[in-house]
Amino acid sequence: MEKLSVKGLAVGLGSSWAICMLFAGWAAMFGWSTKFVEVMASVYIGFAPSFLGGIIGAAWGFVDGAIGGVIIAIVYNMVTKKK
Numbered sequence: 001m002e003k004l005s006v007k008g009l010a011v012g013l014g015s016s017w018a019i020c021m022l023f024a025g026w027a028a029m030f031g032w033s034t035k036f037v038e039v040m041a042s043v044y045i046g047f048a049p050s051f052l053g054g055i056i057g058a059a060w061g062f063v064d065g066a067i068g069g070v071i072i073a074i075v076y077n078m079v080t081k082k083k
Helices: 006-028 034-041 051-082
Strands: none
Touching: 006 034, 006 051, 034 051
16 A cells, blocks of 8 residues: 655645635635634634634644644554554
8 A cells, every 4th residue: 555645645634724714714704604713713813704814714724734634644654554
């Protein structure tokens, strides 16, 4: 089995989650995804339904997604190595 690229998965998941947070923050300015933004704002400091809040949420989302990608890739590579 092929190994997952730790850096590639980290950047991919980080970018994807950052885009989701950016658009959720901006959509909440117009009344959409407000509950989601409220929940995520309790985790991501500065995330709010505003232009700047969306950018702050995207920054947090990239870091969070990248950490998740690193963990997933490392665990996957460890599990597939043992088989």
